[in-house]
Amino acid sequence: MASLSDRADWRPSPPGLAVFVSGVVSMGLEILAGRIVAPQFGSSIYTWGSIIAVFLAALSLGYHLGGKRAARRATHDRLAWLLLGTAAYVALVVFASDLLLAAAGAIPLPGRFASLPAVTLLFGPPTYLLGFISPYAAELTEAEAVGAASGHVYAVGTVGSIVGAFATTFFLIPALSVEAIGVGFGLLSVGTALWLAWAAGGRDPALASVAVAVLVVGAGFSGAIGVSPGGPVLYQTQTPYQELEVTQVGDVRTLYLDGQPHSAMDVSDPDRHVFEYTRYFHLPLLMTEDVDRVLFVGGGGFTGPKHFASEYNATVDVAELDPEVIGTAKRYFRLEESENLHVYNTGGRQFLQETNRTYDLIVLDAYKKDKVPFQLTTVEFMRLAESRLDDDGVLFANLISAPSGPASKFYRAEHKTMARVFPQVYTFPTARGSVVQNVEVVATKRDERFTVAELKARNEARNVGIDLADEIEMYRPPPRTDDVPVLRDDRAPVDALLDPMVGQRYVIQRTDVNGSETAARAARPAETSALAAPVRRRP
Incomplete structure (x- = not known):
């Protein structure tokens, strides 16, 4: 029969929880990126190829630099700051995604590469920060062998990515708006950072967590204003297949799918x-x-x-x-x-x-x-x-x-x-x-x-x-x-x-x-x- 001490080993450590949450958030943002970018650039194979490439490149860069710095800089407080930085940037994406998309879309590129600058600008920085978490957590883990520590981190991070992919695809996108999902990922990162700061006794990350939480929630409210280029929004949702929006200007009610007008009806005729x-x-x-x-x-x-x-x-x-x-x-x-x-x-x-x-x-x-x-x-x-x-x-x-x-x-x-x-x-x-x-x-x-x-x-x-x-x-x-x-x-x-x-x-x-x-x-x-x-x- 397993002892209590053996059972305690299954409880998540602060670094392990940080790795799990980074997996959830990184993969969740990757799925969500398709919905954010699609109205501007479509959801073709080129758009999805850009999303996957940018996320992999940003994570790889974070892994590389994080691994080089982990021995000197890995602490619970720094894990908390990385998660707070990710949450703050997610708040920026929620608040100003349309502006950032328009700015990136102005870069003259061939059509198949048009979405690449936008994906890089919106999702490169937060994914890069998340890449630091795994090597920092491996350095902080209590496992004695390097191989055991690395294997544990990879396993926990992969499980987090699976949870993020399934939850975002099958539950969050069909039920919530893009802004609400972004706010959810931001608050998840803030909550994890707050727990890390509490476990390490770090006062500064704890205070910053409150400020970033306010920033994330405020971005969510500002991003939920019911106005679009097509007029006042009557209804908006993320379906399993596309972004759907109904607007009305005067008597004309219009259905938008992924940002493009699809149907219209004159309610008076x-x-x-x-x-x-x-x-x-x-x-x-x-x-x-x-x-x-x-x-x-x-x-x-x-x-x-x-x-x-x-x-x-x-x-x-x-x-x-x-x-x-x-x-x-x-x-x-x-x-x-x-x-x-x-x-x-x-x-x-x-x-x-x-x-x-x-x-x-x-x-x-x-x-x-x-x-x-x-x-x-x-x-x-x-x-x-x-x-x-x-x-x-x-x-x-x-x-x-x-x-x-x-x-x-x-x-x-x-x-x-x-x-x-x-x-x-x-x-x-x-x-x-x-x-x-x-x-x-x-x-x-x-x-x-x-x-x-x-x-x-x-x-x-x-x-x-x-x-x-x-x-x-x-x-x-x-x-x-x-x-x-x-x-x-x-x-x-x-x-x-x-x-x-x-x-x-x-x-x-x-x-x-x-x-x-x-x-x-x-x-x-x-x-x-x-x-x-x-x-x-x-x-």
Whole structure:
């Protein structure tokens, strides 16, 4: 039977607790960094690569210098000061992250490296300080052998990192704001520093702990002010997948996902198309004979699904992966499920794989400017979608890209990919020029190609509840695709294709307040109608 003295060995020593907490905080900050940086730089592989590299580099530098100084300087008080320095910098990040991100973003770098200065500025210093803790703790441990001391420190630090990763990913981010989580890590560091100071009898670190705690809490309150660039904040949360925010200016309520506008609703006139790109959702009604069953992949504010369910008496299914998006749409964007409108909390590809239903129209509305689920872009996915369309069915993809120029790579690769599966693919930009915008790509299963004149005639003859003359005028011929790849499950370099858009402004067209057709036309500069391209067969 274990003695009491043996059991006491399991109680955490002050250095051991410092190492554990440093692991929790370092890994927690690393996970949180993705949420802080994403609204400015996106959450691509380049952003995450920068985060991982900066944290590893800062920790390594701290380990190296801490190891060189540990024999001379390692004390309980210095461990406390390191944790207090970390907490103070975390308070700065909570208070001024937007300012620091803007300053770092002004550094001219290629798109894939754009986030590196910001990650370094925000998270390099606190992670560097945390790196000192392990070698200092190894020096202070009571283990007799160097190997035993090092092994104990590595084990405790790794356990702390595991706890920090799991807690931040599965519990903190889904439940709390970024500011609240940052404050929590700051206060955890302060509390540990206070305990170290108490154990060592250090008065100065104890007094400083109180001051830093006040600083951390004050930063949290200042960072929680409900105002964003999109207007007063009605609701904000961190979901398992993204940062979600609902703002309202006047009567217009807008849903932001990772800092980008995604959907909008006029609360005084919910049927109005606030974002003009949602008008293009109706173009498939001119390309097929009947639309009775529709699938939307991606919900957002559910503008399109609500219109199709109410205006056309169509049966509409929506596959939305993020449950918080669904709840927000019900609370703030008047989403109500009914006999005609069904919402499924699942991924779009998974839904299509598991369903045996077929649709007249499938709308892909799950793409963002800097974050695209590659599994919804590949030729294998397009074949799956094609198999779930009726014989005259239409696939509609709401891409965010540029229609031409360097920032058009993603759109052109997606067009090339869709053309491998569908006989006809059409392009309708929503804004003038080669700016980053909503580019609507429509694919049909019919061999014959519609001309612009035919679409105009159908628009005149059919009563679809909306005049699409201006939208038809935005038609563009198929783009050049010889320099972009066909996207496949085993090779879909979406991040590289999105890279030229980093730092470019996303232009989203809005209709006028009254939503009239004249106002909608005036919101977009006049364009010269493009000639219809000759019939293009499947490559």
